[in-house]
Amino acid sequence: MTLTSRIETALSDAVGRIHGKGAPPGFAAAMHHAVLPGGAWVRPQLCLSVAQACGDDLPEMSDAAAAAIELIHCASLVHDDLPCFDDADLRRGKPSVHRAFGEPLAVLAGDALIVMAFEVLARAARGEPVRAAGLTLALARATGMPGGICAGQAWESEAEIDLAAYHRAKTGSLFVAATRMGAIAAGADPEPWTELGARIGEAFQVADDLHDVLHGEDDLGKPCGQDAAHGRPNAVADFGVAGAIRRLEDILGGAIASIPACPGEAALCAVVRKQAERLTPVAPARSVA
């Protein structure tokens, strides 16, 4: 089974449970819309890749970890698109949830997707409750306060912004959770995997900043120029386009170098290189490795 088919199965199973008798049907449709069909599934693929590198002895646990991370990511997209944040019309080439289903169901869909993420982990706990508790803590840390993606988004509402804390929380935290949770799901020590997640998160932030400046709406399936429109910090504004691309390549090189020695090391390096190619469309892919 490929990584993406594992992720698709895990997400479909989770979303399948919300339909049916006693469930508000419009709300179920809104949640489904927010999750499937998915985006690039970068975070859950990273999680599963690390789990495989660590032996993946309980694939159901790894699948739960990957699905939970993606559900939190989907929840954050639904809420980030709300009128009081980006007020975005498009997401993944479709109308955003609040455009398609209204603002009340969009607020609730984000809430219920957060809940679903933790429920998926708790359901996988039957086999190994200690690992599941570790996964729950790692996911909570990546999502809430003081350093998760909610905190990251909240920095944009503060009078003074701590830039390092902002980037670490807004983008980095869920990538760090992806690598750490992949290790935890496979019964491995998460510590050596933190740097890989942090560096890939940093690379994504810079790549997103580049996309935001260089690409149009059609290409991304979401509005462009949001950072400039909202006065948000941006690597391109700091370093220029060429500087930001060099920075991206440095970060990705460091990410690959940080991968701990393990049986699945080569396969994981290949996965990260592939993501790197995806991230740097304007730079020659070979310069990344």
Place this chain on the structure above:
Amino acid sequence: MTLTSRIETALSDAVGRIHGKGAPPGFAAAMHHAVLPGGAWVRPQLCLSVAQACGDDLPEMSDAAAAAIELIHCASLVHDDLPCFDDADLRRGKPSVHRAFGEPLAVLAGDALIVMAFEVLARAARGEPVRAAGLTLALARATGMPGGICAGQAWESEAEIDLAAYHRAKTGSLFVAATRMGAIAAGADPEPWTELGARIGEAFQVADDLHDVLHGEDDLGKPCGQDAAHGRPNAVADFGVAGAIRRLEDILGGAIASIPACPGEAALCAVVRKQAERLTPVAPARSVA
């Protein structure tokens, strides 16, 4: 230690972790505002009362369960008060979170409080990970889809409303979670405790409907007449004031009758009777027992 001091300590500990270095300070203040000082803490008190009736052999686990339930309740209040729902200015006699801190931080505060609830349970898992996983599942079921409080709130956006499912999800689910989680935290079977939670939830719904019609804003610390203003279903509209009061008394009598035989049965009956007196200010309290 009284129930309320246990709850206050557990909530203060949880909220205390969001402040400090690296945390967006305005956001931390918004979350704090949403949780402390608290309301009547009916749900967490019910949870701890059931835990005590079941022996309360791991008080830290019971405290975590009670705090988690209250955090979910606080999150739901913050989001229910948003402009796209009730657009409420007041909550617990203070400005609502979005009035005090703005809509973006109110959306994020609700999100991060949901996360905090699951984090509190995961942190308590160290001692007994199997119980913690059971608590997480029970809380997720009471909060998300298809039958939790998110689903309950979502019914108000559906073209056709399933009234039984609406009430069960919107008010009942968190009371059912309170009694079931009290039992689970103490290592007891949650099944015999489901009816007590369901009946108290039903009583609260009717009492809330009565308050909504009979009382003014000053008394409740929140706006009144919201059901009529939003065209929502209401027991007073269905049965009249006198009929709704009779119904409330019937439900509370049934709640007390449903309490399973257990060492702490008498103490729990006293707790429920006290809540009943609180709930029925317009009816003689003795008629409830």
